Amino acid sequence: MQRPEPQEFARVLSSMCTEPHPAARAAAERYLATNPGDPGTYGAVADLEREAVEMLGAVTRLDDPTGYVTSGGTEANIQAIRIARNRKRDVVDRPNVVVPDHAHFSFTKAADLLSVDIRRAPLDEDYRADPEAMTALVDGDTVGVVAVAGSTEYGRVDPVPALADLAHDSDALLHVDAAWGGFALPFTDHAWDFADAPVDTMTIDPHKLGQAAVPAGGLLARAPALFDTLAVDTPYLESTSQVTLTGTRSGAGVASAVAAMEALWPDGYRAEYERAQDLAEWFADELRDRGYDVVDPTLPLVAVDVPTDTVEALREAGWRLSKTGAGEARVVVMPHVTRGMLRAVLADLDRLG
Numbered sequence: 380m381q382r383p384e385p386q387e388f389a390r391v392l393s394s395m396c397t398e399p400h401p402a403a404r405a406a407a408e409r410y411l412a413t414n415p416g417d418p419g420t421y422g423a424v425a426d427l428e429r430e431a432v433e434m435l436g437a438v439t440r441l442d443d444p445t446g447y448v449t450s451g452g453t454e455a456n457i458q459a460i461r462i463a464r465n466r467k468r469d470v471v472d473r474p475n476v477v478v479p480d481h482a483h484f485s486f487t488k489a490a491d492l493l494s495v496d497i498r499r500a501p502l503d504e505d506y507r508a509d510p511e512a513m514t515a516l517v518d519g520d521t522v523g524v525v526a527v528a529g530s531t532e533y534g535r536v537d538p539v540p541a542l543a544d545l546a547h548d549s550d551a552l553l554h555v556d557a558a559w560g561g562f563a564l565p566f567t568d569h570a571w572d573f574a575d576a577p578v579d580t581m582t583i584d585p586h587k588l589g590q591a592a593v594p595a596g597g598l599l600a601r602a603p604a605l606f607d608t609l610a611v612d613t614p615y616l617e618s619t620s621q622v623t624l625t626g627t628r629s630g631a632g633v634a635s636a637v638a639a640m641e642a643l644w645p646d647g648y649r650a651e652y653e654r655a656q657d658l659a660e661w662f663a664d665e666l667r668d669r670g671y672d673v674v675d676p677t678l679p680l681v682a683v684d685v686p687t688d689t690v691e692a693l694r695e696a697g698w699r700l701s702k703t704g705a706g707e708a709r710v711v712v713m714p715h716v717t718r719g720m721l722r723a724v725l726a727d728l729d730r731l732g
């Protein structure tokens with residue numbers, strides 16, 4: 380039977396995933412049949428996972444990092460909320476987590492799964508978390524505060540140090556969601572990482588800007604003890620306990636994350652960030668010249684107010700475009716997005732708009 384071809388990237392403008400780096404693709408294939416969830420049997424991939432965590436620590440400036448390679452940002456965010464909840468299990472009856480309104484919907488899943496209330500605070504006028512609005516929602520039952528470093532809709536970076544203070548003043552944990560932004564932010568002057576602020580846990584996904592194969596997300600914690608609250612006994616494995624959410628996990632994801640980071644950290648990621656940021660700014664200027672309202676790209680992500688009919692027409696022309704909650708078209712300048720592609724979408728916009 381003829382199977383459909385997987386998605387080609389030539390017209391994909393909305394995804395936060397991309398073509399894996401060639402070394403990441405090769406590594407994924409070699410490790411397809413390994414399971415880092417069973418380190419007693421699959422020792423080589425377990426060693427590679429330790430390397431992945433070390434490298435994620437280098438990217439986020441965390442010495443002696445603890446963590447693991449998750450199935451993606453969703454799992455990492457769920458586990459971070461679970462850590463925050465379990466840490467205060469004996470003292471808080473109705474735990475809540477305070478997040479800025481742009482926090483990814485994976486936090487809504489986490490809240491539902493973990494019976495934690497999620498409190499969403501309005502953003503400031505530049506689409507960033509507003510520490511005052513978040514402070515108003517914190518109380519004695521708050522177990523966690525979330526900051527986003529590279530928001531899904533507008534690529535914004537929240538004031539992480541202020542939110543860390545807010546969390547710690549109420550003995551809650553500060554979690555940073557850098558699922559998408561984590562591999563671009565080291566080359567910006569935003570304050571976002573473990574060295575800039577007393578961040579407790581962080582999501583940073585190799586399968587997004589890290590250029591690894593899917594599935595490869597990342598969860599890091601400042602102190603190993605934070606993971607202790609997640610440990611369950613594993614009686615019939617050679618290892619005696621497990622802190623991950625899933626059991627069998629992707630060795631391909633782990634191996635490809637290491638291969639991508641070895642190939643690209645730091646110079647390759649820097650060059651890609653500079654290319655993508657230049658391109659995003661050029662694209663934003665082109666759109667403004669045509670009279671469209673554009674949300675300024677602080678990271679390589681452009682949101683532009685284009686009429687719904689025009690977005691539909693562009694989709695029919697084959698472009699994969701998504702919209703923000705407020706209705707802007709959203710273009711994520713990932714490694715597969717070239718100037719040629721953006722020139723072509725501008726030409727289609729001129730024709731169809």
Ligand code: 0PR
Nearest residue numbers: 393394395451452453454483531556558559701
């Ligand atoms: N945190 C942030 C900041 C994210 O942007 C995402 C995913 C996640 C966590 C969850 O990561 P996983 O999907 O790996 O679990 N970001 C968007 C999403 O898939 C990307 C996106 C959005 C892609 C809209 C396409 C689209 O049309 O939900």
